[in-house]
Amino acid sequence: xxxxxxxxxxxxxxxxxxxxxxxxxxxxxxxxxxxxxxxxxxxxxxxxxxxxxxxxxxxxxxxxxxxxxxxxxxxxxxxxxxxxxxxxxxxxxxxxxxxxxxxxxxxxxxxxxxxxxxxxxxxxxxxxxxxxxxxxxxxxxxxxxxxxxxxxxxxxxxxxxxxxxxxxxxxxxxxxxxxxxxxxxxxxxxxxxxxxxxxxxxxxxxxxxxxxxxxxxxxxxxxxxxxxxxxxxxxxxxxxxxxxxxxxxxxxxxxxxxxxxxxxxxxxxxx
Numbered sequence: 001x002x003x004x005x006x007x008x009x010x011x012x013x014x015x016x017x018x019x020x021x022x023x024x025x026x027x028x029x030x031x032x033x034x035x036x037x038x039x040x041x042x043x044x045x046x047x048x049x050x051x052x053x054x055x056x057x058x059x060x061x062x063x064x065x066x067x068x069x070x071x072x073x074x075x076x077x078x079x080x081x082x083x084x085x086x087x088x089x090x091x092x093x094x095x096x097x098x099x100x101x102x103x104x105x106x107x108x109x110x111x112x113x114x115x116x117x118x119x120x121x122x123x124x125x126x127x128x129x130x131x132x133x134x135x136x137x138x139x140x141x142x143x144x145x146x147x148x149x150x151x152x153x154x155x156x157x158x159x160x161x162x163x164x165x166x167x168x169x170x171x172x173x174x175x176x177x178x179x180x181x182x183x184x185x186x187x188x189x190x191x192x193x194x195x196x197x198x199x200x201x202x203x204x205x206x207x208x209x210x211x212x213x214x215x216x217x218x219x220x221x222x223x224x225x226x227x228x229x230x231x232x233x234x235x236x237x238x239x240x241x242x243x244x245x246x247x248x249x250x251x252x253x254x255x256x257x258x259x260x261x262x263x264x265x266x267x268x269x270x271x
Contacts, residue, residue, distance in 0.1 A: 003095055008257050015254040022177055072153055091151030095256060101149045106245040109142050110238050117237025118230045135237055139167060143248040150252040162187060166248050184251060
């Protein structure tokens with residue numbers, strides 16, 4: 001391994017710069033959510049019912065993983081060229097290999113999201129109720145796979161809570177982002193306390209689901225127009241998968257860097 005302290009600190013600085021840049025997006029994110037808030041009262045009952053189903057699904061996910069759990073044995077497919085045999089070996093891979101694996105994964109999932117957004121955009125408003133749960137499932141799935149690429153097991157309740165916080169972060173305002181950053185900065189130091197605080201704060205997962213819905217904004221407003229919504233459906237889904245993948249990659253990379261910096265062997269490795 002050639003990951004000396006200077007290399008790891010450089011990676012950590014890159015993540016911190018990204019975190020700082022996120023606060024500058026607050027104004028535009030607020031504007032993008034206004035259209036969806038304005039038409040919320042006009043949203044058909046069947047879409048509101050889908051939101052209710054998402055609440056139940058999120059509760060099942062955090063408690064048991066439900067039907068959304070990824071198989072950690074799938075980690076081998078991301079590292080075929082390295083002849084990785086099991087998940088334990090993934091945990092010790094060089095950071096550059098982990099980043100490369102996530103890059104390939106993200107590219108593939110963005111293509112799938114684009115096709116899905118285009119297909120559900122064909123029906124406009126009538127297929128939006130299908131698109132919302134599908135996209136949320138895709139976001140949870142990619143975050144789990146990113147966790148696996150970085151050597152973290154999404155089957156553990158601790159990791160499922162971390163994934164929910166990543167989802168929250170993407171759709172939070174600047175105050176919410178700062179709160180989440182503070183929570184995640186102590187996530188591994190005192191995980192039981194942080195997990196209790198997170199569970200209490202989320203109040204039955206409503207915060208995530210409704211913030212997620214509001215975050216659609218103008219992107220999904222245009223998808224409500226049949227046929228015309230194909231282009232906007234494809235663009236918005238690709239964009240949302242990109243955002244969640246970037247967030248997951250940054251947060252998991254940060255955890256892995258801090259974990260390795262805490263090991264004395266990394267202070268001299270590669271010198």
